[in-house]
Amino acid sequence: MIHVLANANASLWMPEQASTVAPDIDQIFYFILWLCVVFFVGIAIVLAIFAWKFHGKPGQPAQKAPAHSTALEMTWTVIPTIVVMVIFYMGFRGYLDLTTPPPNAYEIRVTASMWSWQFTYPNGHSDSVLHIPANRPVRLILESKDVIHSLYVPAFRVKKDCVPGRFTYMWFEATLQGEFDLFCTEYCGAQHSMMITKVVAQEPEAFAKWLEDAANVLAKLPELNDDPEVVKQYAEIGSKIYNMRCSACHSTTGTIVNAPSFKGLFGSTRSFSNAPDQVADEEYLRESILIPGAKVAKGFGNVMPAFAGQLKDKEITAMIEYLKTLK
């Protein structure tokens, strides 16, 4: 059972600390914050005192005071120099921890695309939610299929861009179990702000069990029959596939993004630019997933990638069962 421990040790400025690096980063953050408060309050007080003591009427000349003082000016050049060098060192040291994964890290591949996340585990299972074992270092290998995205988990204090054409890496070790927000923080087009998902951190045993179940879900799934429970299972799997593979272009709300919406698709009559009209039945949907170019919806380009060879039969069936639920 996943237990949400949100705000366990959150503060005014920072969200909950849920990774090994978070306390160190927060400590530096608060050190700089207090330093800023001291400097700002000091400057504001001096400003207020001067404003109060030295305000004058028009025409009133200023009092005599030196126009420069090398000693004073050197002082306030040297002190900030020392202060910023200290901050640099602290930030640099923390950054080394942030970029150096321990050798035994658990590896998960991340594929970002407009506008969804796909997390692939060592056993080949892919998921749109990032499940991780808690209290164990996790290393992510990030790539992007289209434009630059950025993976950000505020609770872990980590962020890394997913750049097309190259791999980037990040690592973290969750110290709390629970669900945490995962955002895309590099602007990537229309639905950038919807490119969010969750990180689910579990006990390593629970994680291992989840992963095995998730990978075997198709194998354990009975053949489709009339049992509403089985139909529901199929639709749920279809919904997950939708989130990873289809949601970038096909909405479920009736809105046109880059392609026809899935809302009310099943059973409706479709018009095509290269084929006669047809009712969207199981066979049509199957064909459209495997060979999308065979019948191209009127008003849209032939841009959808073919999924032949990429989805298993049961997954296609699941997808169709899911589409049936979108009335």
Next chain:
Amino acid sequence: MSTSSSNIPPLHEPPSLASSSFFNAKRGIMSWLITLDHKRIGIMYLIGILASFALGGFFALMLRTELLTPGPTFMKETNDAWKFYNHMFTLHGAVMVFLVIIPSIPAALGNFILPIMLGAKDVAFPRLNLLSFYLYVIGALFFVWVLIRGVVGSAFGIDLPPGLDTGWTFYTPYSTSRAESAVIPAVLGAFILGFSSILTGINFIASIHLLRPKGMTWFRMPLLLWALYGTSVIQVLATPVLAITLLLLFAERWLHIGIFDPALGGDPILFQHFFWFYSHPAVYIMILPAMGVISEIISVHSRKHIFGYKFIAYSSIAIALFGFVVWGHHMFTSGQSPLTNAIFSLLTFSVAIPSAVKVFNWLSTMYKGSIQFNTPMMYGISFILLFVIGGLTGLFLGALSVNIPLHDTYFIVAHFHYVMMGSALMAFIGGIYHWWPKIFGKMYNEKMGIISAITVFIGFNWTFFIQFIAGSQGMPRRYATYVDKYQTYHQISTAGAYVLGIGLVMVLINWIHSLLRGKPAPANPWGGNTLEWHCASPPPLENFAKAPTVGDPYSYKHWQYDESIKGYVHDGLPDVPKKH
């Protein structure tokens, strides 16, 4: 009293729109459109910049209103809401950066003030100056046309040609390969605007080298000129890099030559290096002139010699130079090597030092001064406080490990608004007030000026301070919709934005009121000693009848207050400069 100070022009000029003022020298619309007079060009820039500011500001309020609720606020269809929001934030950022802040102080105030501060008749190349103005207009029209049609099209569901939704940063490969945006015309607009900026920079550099009057050594130049000089150097050196980058973008988008898109064999990170190689120095194009204006305002309205002149002058140049070697701090999460990140982090902190020096010097200038609480000084004090917050929050972002969680969140949004708006634009507004009597020959309403300045200050902090917390709590920037837990921060910020908007409208009303009803301004209402206060308000067409000689620009002892004209009159004694 000696009459030997004939180098100083007559001081008790008729205080109204004198028949000899540049406003009256010629009449008719063409006398403006093809003028070579730097003062008229400056005013035309001012109008263009303020109009752009109104446009960008209006869409800022629309953005804040959209963010009142986590889901769509204006739109029923979420998909339209995303499109609308993305076009709006692109418009806001692009207009504010390229059409408002970059040209604000140099092109509008600088054009008007710089030649007069030099005791010159005009800038070195008046025709080039007019050309840069028209390049600004053409670039702005391109830009605004593209941006507006995107916003209008997505707001009303009208089928217009595409707008621009890439953000002002044009990050590749989204901008070159994916965005259904009018990237090419927008880039062309920015390209043309860049030339306007380069030509102004060349003009100012030449003017400062060639036109300085007798007695004005480099270290007797007003600090605004030092700041404008540093700015111009950056404009001339950095803007061509932007132009090249935009051409490459153009080549990839239009001709499909692979430069930035890996699908075509390019490298998207390369774009970020090129882009920030210009756009980080551009931050100093924005803030350096503001620092120059503040140096003038603080000294004149404290009636006291600027403290540590040389340190301020050197720090302007130091900032201009350091500004060129810190661009990589925009890319700490991009995957560039940890070593590169460490070097850029170290270099970034070096900019903090000259910035801190300036703040301490301004404070010391006020020490034992005779501080006048008028509107320009209100903006001077606002600037110091806001710039300190903007600068100090830069320390969080320079520190590598702390930068990682804060990068691309509202913390950054708040930080650069404190620097860009809280500092650069406050200095611009303060500078307009400071030189308003000189430019238009009229006084504004002081009480209204102070009340609006305080409203702007409160509204600004109300809007943006909370964004620091929203950002460190994890709220990403450029989000049309957001998760519920950030709603309180957004609502507070939006409420503040309306207050800020009201304050700025009050400023505008005050200026319009002054133009219509303002009392005539004396030649020197503040007792400043830089050369513009030595000529009439508004200045005659030629600025000075005879080339003036100058002493120390920050020595105010020869100016005596005359209650009857509410201004200062020179005692006629020669200004013997102290040895430096």
